[in-house]
Amino acid sequence: MNPITITQPDDWHIHLRDEEVLQRTVNDVARWAGRAIIMPNLIPPVRTVADALAYRDRILDALVEESSGFQPLMTLYLTDATSTVDIEEAAASAHVHGVKLYPAGATTNSSAGVNDLESLYPVLESMAKHDMPLLVHGEVTSSDIDIFDREKVFIDRHLQPIVDTFPGLRVVFEHITTADAVAFVREARSGVAATITAHHLLYNRNDLLVGGIRPHYFCLPILKRSSHQAALCEAATSGNPRFFLGTDSAPHTQASKESACGCAGCYSAHAALELYAEVFDACNALDRLEGFASHFGADFYGLPRNDRTITLERIEQSIPESLSLGGDVVVPLRAGGRVQWQIRS
Numbered sequence: 001m002n003p004i005t006i007t008q009p010d011d012w013h014i015h016l017r018d019e020e021v022l023q024r025t026v027n028d029v030a031r032w033a034g035r036a037i038i039m040p041n042l043i044p045p046v047r048t049v050a051d052a053l054a055y056r057d058r059i060l061d062a063l064v065e066e067s068s069g070f071q072p073l074m075t076l077y078l079t080d081a082t083s084t085v086d087i088e089e090a091a092a093s094a095h096v097h098g099v100k101l102y103p104a105g106a107t108t109n110s111s112a113g114v115n116d117l118e119s120l121y122p123v124l125e126s127m128a129k130h131d132m133p134l135l136v137h138g139e140v141t142s143s144d145i146d147i148f149d150r151e152k153v154f155i156d157r158h159l160q161p162i163v164d165t166f167p168g169l170r171v172v173f174e175h176i177t178t179a180d181a182v183a184f185v186r187e188a189r190s191g192v193a194a195t196i197t198a199h200h201l202l203y204n205r206n207d208l209l210v211g212g213i214r215p216h217y218f219c220l221p222i223l224k225r226s227s228h229q230a231a232l233c234e235a236a237t238s239g240n241p242r243f244f245l246g247t248d249s250a251p252h253t254q255a256s257k258e259s260a261c262g263c264a265g266c267y268s269a270h271a272a273l274e275l276y277a278e279v280f281d282a283c284n285a286l287d288r289l290e291g292f293a294s295h296f297g298a299d300f301y302g303l304p305r306n307d308r309t310i311t312l313e314r315i316e317q318s319i320p321e322s323l324s325l326g327g328d329v330v331v332p333l334r335a336g337g338r339v340q341w342q343i344r345s
């Protein structure tokens with residue numbers, strides 16, 4: 001199967017940041033995706049519909065001519081102060097497609113996140129009533145839980161109770177990283193799905209730690225052992241519509257990654273579709289790429305599939321050592337390396 005033509009994909013989880021950085025982030029994703037779910041973890045966070053609409057305008061303003069069809073799908077950031085009125089307003093907006101749960105302190109820009117999930121149960125109830133999806137960064141933050149176990153413990157302590165307590169709530173378990181998360185999503189009631197990143201399919205914790213610490217592979221949830229990576233590849237390429245594409249592309253400047261206390265997040269928007277194609281090719285599952293990348297997420301969110309198509313060819317391309325990011329630089333995933341696929345222009 002080479003070349004392959006598929007319905008244009010969408011990215012169901014991305015960080016674009018703000019201001020001068022948008023020039024890079026927005027146009028990189030718009031090169032291959034028709035739409036993207038835009039994460040709300042700005043500083044300060046995107047808390048209200050008004051915040052989301054203003055942010056959406058800044059994203060649209062950053063689009064270059066060739067990318068002008070790209071649609072940002074906005075989300076709100078759940079805080080301890082989020083109210084049912086916020087949810088009603090979100091549900092009434094054509095541009096808000098989900099509400100994001102960050103346990104406070106779990107990841108980059110999550111300090112405004114949720115401290116006491118149970119006190120927000122009325123808000124989750126309202127989300128279920130208005131059919132507003134809950135998007136979850138699924139890791140506990142307790143200091144006594146090992147960083148490699150934080151996703152699994154989150155399932156038992158928080159995710160299973162949420163899914164059981166609100167049977168009508170649609171839930172996306174974001175950027176899953178473990179065989180435990182795969183099994184949970186596979187066996188859950190209907191209305192539960194997961195996004196999977198390219199980097200969690202391509203890499204494991206050896207890539208992060210063997211031969212020296214490689215900060216550009218540090219993200220949260222952290223890369224796990226290879227058996228978990230294999231479970232993710234199996235899920236992504238299985239054709240199960242509960243698993244779909246979400247890059248979690250998250251730019252941090254080179255200096256903030258190459259630091260004594262480096263930030264969490266990998267930048268993949270520059271070549272994400274090509275990298276996913278490489279994974280599906282390696283698993284002999286190129287015929288399943290379209291479902292994962294272009295059909296299942298749209299179906300879950302209740303949006304039409306894209307009309308346009310995109311063609312990928314098995315032609316090697318090289319990835320730059322760094323990319324401009326506003327006045328700074330970002331080191332992209334697989335910097336200085338090669339990827340086996342290209343998008344035909």
Ligand SMILES: NC(=O)N[C@@H](CC(=O)O)C(=O)O
Nearest residue numbers: 015107108219220250264265
């Ligand atoms: N994934 C990450 O490691 N970082 C993301 C936040 C997130 O998605 O958890 C970021 O905003 O940088």
Ligand SMILES: [Zn+2]
Nearest residue numbers: 107137220221
């Ligand atoms: Zn996250």
Ligand SMILES: [Zn+2]
Nearest residue numbers: 013015039248
């Ligand atoms: Zn993310």
